[in-house]
Amino acid sequence: MLPRTAFVFSALSAIVLGGCATSAMGPSASADLQARSGSAVAGKVSFSEANGHLRVEAMVSGLTPGEHGFHVHEAGDCSAPDASSAKGHFNPMGKAHGHHATEERHGGDMPNLVANAQGEAKYSAEVAGLSLNGPTGIVGRSVVIHADPDDYKSQPAGNSGKRVACGVIAAR
Ligand SMILES: [Cu+2]
Ligand SMILES: [Zn+2]
Numbered sequence: 262m263l264p265r266t267a268f269v270f271s272a273l274s275a276i277v278l279g280g281c282a283t284s285a286m287g288p289s290a291s292a293d294l295q296a297r298s299g300s301a302v303a304g305k306v307s308f309s310e311a312n313g314h315l316r317v318e319a320m321v322s323g324l325t326p327g328e329h330g331f332h333v334h335e336a337g338d339c340s341a342p343d344a345s346s347a348k349g350h351f352n353p354m355g356k357a358h359g360h361h362a363t364e365e366r367h368g369g370d371m372p373n374l375v376a377n378a379q380g381e382a383k384y385s386a387e388v389a390g391l392s393l394n395g396p397t398g399i400v401g402r403s404v405v406i407h408a409d410p411d412d413y414k415s416q417p418a419g420n421s422g423k424r425v426a427c428g429v430i431a432a433r
Contacts, residue, residue: 292428330411330421333369
């Protein structure tokens with residue numbers, strides 16, 4: 262029995278070390294999404310810094326199929342039933358709304374979230390001009406999902422419609 266016991270012990274240490282390795286990847290933040298504007302949207306958004314960008318990952322359900330505007334908004338307040346309390350797009354550089362891959366954009370402008378036929382979206386993007394903390398920091402702000410696609414040009418918010426989900430971004 263001794264060799265088998267030793268094997269079990271090393272397997273357990275591997276699991277424990279794996280857990281440590283994950284938390285050693287650096288600071289991160291997350292937001293639990295709350296349904297707004299009468300939607301049934303649920304999910305979670307995670308943020309970490311990578312390659313000088315902010316990596317944004319999300320798992321979301323309860324959406325209508327297709328594209329949805331997805332932004333970091335200025336205020337960390339999702340309390341209003343229509344999420345208007347989150348205020349406008351986070352805009353640390355004082356720019357106009359625009360495409361996430363251009364210079365003329367709000368810091369909080371991110372690629373649209375795309376839901377499949379079941380209303381589920383798995384999202385991963387690296388966004389320039391945002392960080393976890395500091396002047397371009399997103400901790401203490403909010404992340405909002407809209408009913409419609411962001412057209413990446415209409416002012417001030419890409420004509421993306423109602424706010425169907427909102428989550429306050431907290432460090433973790
Ligand atoms: Cu928005
Ligand atoms: Zn914007």
